[in-house]
Amino acid sequence: MRRIHKNFSGVVALENVDFSVREGEIHVLVGENGAGKSTLMKVLSGVYPVDTYTGEIRIDDAVMGFHSIKDSEKAGVAVIYQELTLIKYMNVCENIFLGNEILKNGLIDWDTTFLRAKEVLKEVGLPVNPAARVINLGIGTQQLIEIAKAISKKARILVLDEPTSALTEKETEHLLKILQTFRARGMTCIFISHKLKEVFQIADRITVLRDGHTVGTFDKGEITEDKLISLMVGRQLTQRFPVSKRRAEDIAQNEVLLEVKNWTVYDQEVSDRIALRDITFSLRKGEILGISGLMGAGRTELMLSILGVWGRKVSGELRLSGVPVSTRSPGDVIGAGIDYLSEDRKGNGLVLIQNVKDNMALPSLYSRLKNGFIDQDEELSAVEQMIRSLRIKTPSVEQLVQNLSGGNQQKVALGKWLLTSPKVIILDEPTRGIDVGAKYEIYTIMHSLADAGIGIVMISSELPEILGMSDRVLIMHEGKITGELLRAEATQEKIMTYAIGGI
Ligand SMILES: Nc1ncnc2c1ncn2[C@@H]1O[C@H](COP(=O)(O)OP(=O)(O)OP(=O)(O)O)[C@@H](O)[C@H]1O
Ligand SMILES: [Mg+2]
Structure with missing residues (x-):
């Protein structure tokens, strides 16, 4: 990917980004919340079609212009997004072949579908029944089904956007092992993660993005964890945890x-x-x-x-x-x-189609009631102050929460509870x-x-x-x-x- 620029009505998400991945490597992409990692991958996969960004994508040196996800899949790119996309009320094999149904005489060939599903599930080491409903399966299993789905599409380049953020250590180990066996077979993998331990465990090379720019690409051997952190956040971070004054x-x-x-x-x-x-x-x-x-x-x-x-x-x-x-x-x-910040920010924590201000002000609404009216000025200044103290990256309080990066959504969810004192x-x-x-x-x-x-x-x-x-x-x-x-x-x-x- 060369000189990629992408903006969203005035917000620059990517600026002059260069990113190249070698065949058969595991390339980890890191950067702060809102750095542009997911956006870069959505450019690669055609979620953002070719006429919505500038710059060039080449695969095997051929210039690509994807108009849709289907196009990029044909070129061998499969992306597993930060938000899992399985349909909960369908079963495993329906999900795997959704949009790529195996047909015979114009009808879905369920026997073959079932067998093929079994094969790809075996490749990811998942002993799950293809007829099981997704809703009954844990996040770790769903993550592996997404990978099985990608394999069924014969992906050459597999992109995983924070696949381990909701996994247990054991599930993470399993996932990393599967990726290593894929690498051994020559598959190329782009992996996004905030967990530095696994970054160093699995990466061949690491690219750092910051504020929509490429900071650099490094072989794993030539960079330390501390150096990587300072490149990501733009400053030294000597400790991971602030010191507590309480005894x-x-x-x-x-x-x-x-x-x-x-x-x-x-x-x-x-x-x-x-x-x-x-x-x-x-x-x-x-x-x-x-x-x-x-x-x-x-x-x-x-x-x-x-x-x-x-x-x-x-x-x-x-x-x-x-x-x-x-x-x-x-x-x-x-x-x-008593307040509760949910672990499931998308499902229970936020109203995605509302803006940052309304999300943050929601639970503290009643406390700002004066003679039956909301004090809008006070609300706005409280929200703005919270945005500053949590350093939430948003162009304005009017931005819809669904347009914020994953980590910044989490901060909004935290901020709204802090406002209720x-x-x-x-x-x-x-x-x-x-x-x-x-x-x-x-x-x-x-x-x-x-x-x-x-x-x-x-x-x-x-x-x-x-x-x-x-x-x-x-x-x-x-x-x-x-x-x-x-x-x-x-x-x-x-x-x-x-x-x-x-x-
Ligand atoms: N659909 C959109 N509309 C407006 N702005 C957007 C949209 N999608 C992303 N952005 C903005 O682009 C920037 C990059 O976001 P992106 O989701 O790529 O970050 P990220 O590196 O994946 O972060 P995280 O680690 O939190 O997932 C952010 O400032 C974000 O608010
Ligand atoms: Mg992201």
Whole structure:
């Protein structure tokens, strides 16, 4: 790709970008949120047709002009987008061959479709039934089905846009291994990620984008992690986590904000399955409580049941500053002062077709009511200040949220809750898909919230984040709390032992 320029009604997303990939390599593309990574790949794949950008795309030295995704697929380019695109209510093989149906006498040949689906699923090491409905499958499995779909199209160049952001470590390992076997067969792969560990694990070469410009392309061997970070964020980042000023002894003296006692919840879907068993914990003012555990341990379900949106036959006590809280509706819980930032920003966190201002102002609407009217000036200045303090990259408060880059959408989702001045804020995977520089900013904000007396519960699947940020860690396994560690005593090993249920 040469001298690529792309703008969106005045917003320059790519400027003079050069990007070249060798056959059979795994080429990792990195850069801050909003740097232009996804846009560059959408140019490559014809999502943005040839007449909507300037510059040149060549494959095998032939100039390409794609008018649609179909065109680029014919040329061997397959893209797995940041947002998975499988149709949830269709089954696996219908999804794999969607748009490329195998026909016989004008009808879909289901027998062949089924067999071909089995073959491509085998190539990605997925023992799933092609007749299974996608809605019943986890994110990791869906990600592999997307890859199977790409293989079924005989892709030569496979593009994966943040494929691991929602995967467990084990699923990530599996995915990286599959990509390595593809490389061994000569397939070319472009991989976008914010996780530097896997970047260095899998890359042959790395290209850095910043603010729509190419910073450079490097062999993996010629660049260190620290150097890469400074190229991405444009400054040195000596630590990954800001230093906390709070001391364990002081926090232990603070008032208890949130109290959960003997909390038992039955599964939302499976009757008679106890999903959460006898959970008791508390959170003090000014404390950051990390919740660790493997995928499926029940961390998100615990929080959703506290909010009153998940589970059946809930029993136990929930108190905020000593006062019982009703969980009949999420409105009651939020009204009492408990906020929740969802791990699923697209599904539950944001109204994508609304603009940044309306999304951010939504939950704090009532607090700005004066004589029955919203104080628009105050609303605007509150939103603008939040945009500045979170460094949200948006041309204006009027921009639709769906046009922001993934990481900036996450910041909007966080910002809208911070505007409600909660007593307790529950953050579910708060830095998923966020670049290293912006992560540091979010951590700094979390510290200042805690210093101001807000209680923070942070669910995270990243152990370094749990260790770097928590004053205290709770570890869950199969719907129970199996361990509790203070910051000073917490280590990766101890957490993992509790996470797999051991003592
Ligand atoms: N459809 C659109 N309309 C307007 N602006 C857009 C659109 N798509 C992207 N942009 C803007 O272009 C820039 C690049 O966005 P892009 O999604 O490519 O970033 P990214 O590098 O993929 O970031 P992330 O790591 O957060 O996914 C951002 O400033 C974004 O707001
Ligand atoms: Mg992106």
